[in-house]
Amino acid sequence: MTIPLPVFRLLLALGVGLIMTGLPSPSRAQNIVLMVNGEPITDFDIDQRSKLDQLTTQKVPTREQVINELIDDKVKMKEGKKYGVDPGVSDINQSYEGMAQRMRITPEQLTKSLESKGVRPETLKARMKSEMVWTSLVRGRYKEKLMVGERDVAQAVQAQTGEKLQIEGTEYKMQPIVLIVPRGSSPAFLETRKKEAETYRSRVASCEEANSLFRSTPNATIRDTVTKTTAELPEPLRKVLDDTPIGRLTAPEMTKNGIEMVVLCSRKPTMIDTPKKREVREKMYQEKYERTQKAYLDELRKAAMIEYRNR
Incomplete structure (x- = not known):
C-alpha cells in the first residue's frame, strides 16, 4: 500500500x-x-x-x-x-x-x-x-505474494482476542415486496390479499419476473435490491432464505406496512468480514508490503551503478 x-x-x-x-x-x-x-x-x-x-x-x-x-x-x-x-x-x-x-x-x-x-x-x-x-x-510484480489469506486473518484475530471467527458465510441478494393493506381493512380483505400473495408465489420464478410483475401491480411495491451476509442476519431469517429456492418468494408475513415477502435473487458463499478482521488484514498486508518492497529495493540497490564524485 x-x-x-x-x-x-x-x-x-x-x-x-x-x-x-x-x-x-x-x-x-x-x-x-x-x-x-x-x-x-x-x-x-x-x-x-x-x-x-x-x-x-x-x-x-x-x-x-x-x-x-x-x-x-x-x-x-x-x-x-x-x-x-x-x-x-x-x-x-x-x-x-x-x-x-x-x-x-x-x-x-x-x-x-x-x-x-x-x-x-x-x-x-x-x-x-x-x-x-x-x-x-x-x-504489480508481487500481487500474489502480498495476498493475505482469510484463514490467516481469522487465526490472527483469534490469537489476539481469543474469539473464534467464522470464516465462510453466505451472501444473500434479495428484494422486499409489499402488498399494501390499508389500516382498518376488514378481515375478508386481508384474507383476499393473503391468497393473492400465495398466487404470486406460485407464479414468480426469478427476480426479473418479480420486478416486471410488481412494478405494474396496483397496491404493490418492490424495493431495491438488498445485499446481506450471514453475519448481518438473524438465524431465523437465514434459515428461511436458505430454504427458499433462488428466484422464489418467501412465505408472506403480515407487518405494519402490509403483507411482505422477499424474492431471493442470489445466494452464494462469501467471506464474513468484521471491523477487527479488516484491521488485522490491513496490518498483515502492510507488514508483507514492507518486507517485500525492502527486499526488492535492496536487490535494485545492489545492481545499481553508484559513483560518488564529491561528498
Missing part, C-alpha cells in the same frame, strides 16, 4: 499566510555529488530533499539519509521505466491537487507555502512520482 507523505504534518509545518522568503537559485548549487545509473544527484537536490523531509517529519535528516533517499528514488524510477510504469504530468498534478485539497487549501497556496520554506513544488512532485511508480511496481 502507498505510504503517503504525512499531510497533516506538512500542513502544520507550512502554516497559513507565510511570507515568501525566496528560493536559492539552482544554478548556484549544481555541484554533482554522485551519479546513479548515469543520472546525477546534485548539492541542490540534496538541499531540497532535506528541507522537504524536515517539513514532513519535523526532524532534521542527516546528509547521508537524504542521499540514500535520492538514490532510492533514482533506482525506483529506472525500474519503473523498465516495466513501462511512468505516470504522466497530469497524474502528478492530480496527486498534487489532491494533497492540497486534503489540506483544505488550493494548489497555488500549497505552492506558495512550500516556496516560503525554500522548497520548490517540483521537489514534492518528484517525491510523489517516485512513490507512485514504486507502489505500482511492488503491487
